Amino acid sequence: MQQVYNFAAGPAVLPQSVLKQVQAEFLSYHGSGMSITEISHRSSFFQELYHDAEQTLRQLMALPDNYRILFLQGGASLQFYMLPLNLAVKRRVAYVDTGHWSQKAVTEAQKLPGMQVDVVASSKDSGYTTIPSIPTLTKDYDYLHITTNNTIEGTAFNTLPATKSPLIADMSSNILAQNYPFEKFGLIYAGAQKNIGPAGLTVVIVRDDLLGQVAGLPTMLDYTLQAKKDSAYNTPPVFDIYTAGLVFHWLQDLGGIAGIEKINRAKAGILYDFLAQSKLFRSPVVPAARSLTNVPFVTGDPELDAKFIAAADAAGFKNLKGHRLVGGMRASLYNALPIDAVTTLVDFMEKFEKGAG
Numbered sequence: 001m002q003q004v005y006n007f008a009a010g011p012a013v014l015p016q017s018v019l020k021q022v023q024a025e026f027l028s029y030h031g032s033g034m035s036i037t038e039i040s041h042r043s044s045f046f047q048e049l050y051h052d053a054e055q056t057l058r059q060l061m062a063l064p065d066n067y068r069i070l071f072l073q074g075g076a077s078l079q080f081y082m083l084p085l086n087l088a089v090k091r092r093v094a095y096v097d098t099g100h101w102s103q104k105a106v107t108e109a110q111k112l113p114g115m116q117v118d119v120v121a122s123s124k125d126s127g128y129t130t131i132p133s134i135p136t137l138t139k140d141y142d143y144l145h146i147t148t149n150n151t152i153e154g155t156a157f158n159t160l161p162a163t164k165s166p167l168i169a170d171m172s173s174n175i176l177a178q179n180y181p182f183e184k185f186g187l188i189y190a191g192a193q194k195n196i197g198p199a200g201l202t203v204v205i206v207r208d209d210l211l212g213q214v215a216g217l218p219t220m221l222d223y224t225l226q227a228k229k230d231s232a233y234n235t236p237p238v239f240d241i242y243t244a245g246l247v248f249h250w251l252q253d254l255g256g257i258a259g260i261e262k263i264n265r266a267k268a269g270i271l272y273d274f275l276a277q278s279k280l281f282r283s284p285v286v287p288a289a290r291s292l293t294n295v296p297f298v299t300g301d302p303e304l305d306a307k308f309i310a311a312a313d314a315a316g317f318k319n320l321k322g323h324r325l326v327g328g329m330r331a332s333l334y335n336a337l338p339i340d341a342v343t344t345l346v347d348f349m350e351k352f353e354k355g356a357g
């Protein structure tokens with residue numbers, strides 16, 4: 001089989017060793033004679049793997065005891081609504097607009113009755129190639145929402161805004177890829193399908209004091225109830241939580257977030273350095289705002305972009321097409337993408353450039 005490198009933005013590459021372990025124990029989970037996809041979420045097998053995944057993630061992120069980790073469903077997209085539903089008691093919330101996904105978060109928050117949704121900063125004027133500076137908030141907001149990494153635009157918050165309101169993050173595309181002072185957040189949410197595991201699991205990390213503020217919410221949309229029931233009010237995504245647990249251990253063995261961040265910086269550095277000297281390809285993003293996990297690049301000629309994407313695909317570099325909203329190319333360099341994927345991609349780009357010149 002041809003060596004393939006998967007640069008997809010999500011669902012995305014998972015560690016080979018994890019996939020092999022899933023395969024090896026797929027038919028009989030821990031000698032049970034049953035597949036992980038067949039075991040009950042009330043069984044001791046599940047209870048054990050659930051608590052192990054929860055504890056390992058807690059250690060990786062060095063989360064203090066006053067944070068709850070929830071393993072939910074519905075994707076990050078459900079969190080766009082669930083977040084204000086649970087936390088916007090004053091009905092006044094602040095959002096930073098850094099592109100497509102942050103706008104979706106704003107749009108959903110606006111759907112709650114009586115909401116004042118203030119976009120307090122935006123990088124729209126730069127075509128979302130920057131991260132805006134955030135003014136000191138003068139009103140009493142329920143929270144300030146940021147998207148730490150903008151999957152489509154390829155920008156990331158490398159420093160966090162100072163705020164008196166609880167800081168909330170959609171961390172879908174860079175959770176566990178780089179270190180943040182996680183204890184500075186009131187709530188973090190992320191769809192799993194980039195750095196954590198298969199699609200179908202959403203991780204929500206919430207500080208205790210933000211729970212229990214709103215009564216009478218629909219059961220499945222109530223963080224407090226989900227926390228009380230250890231995310232198992234109904235049937236949780238057993239296979240996803242199991243796989244996520246394996247990924248968390250894989251990451252721990254690599255030295256945790258600090259260990260993988262070093263590797264991620266090396267990977268992204270190779271590609272950004274190449275783009276900086278290339279006469280054909282360039283990064284549209286200002287250096288200070290560049291993402292470690294999603295690297296968009298363009299030639300400036302959509303026809304040549306399409307030619308490059310097709311040639312790269314044939315050579316085994318898969319899913320390099322940029323998001324349909326922005327065009328061009330995008331290489332997603334998530335934790336499980338090996339460094340040689342990037343070095344060989346850069347070699348390929350160099351050859352393509354010579355051929356095109």
Ligand code: PMP
Pocket residue numbers: 010074075076077078101147149150151152170171172173191192
């Ligand atoms: N936020 C960000 C930053 C994303 O990248 C994505 C998915 N690409 C989403 C939200 C939506 O996630 P989901 O598909 O899990 O709803």
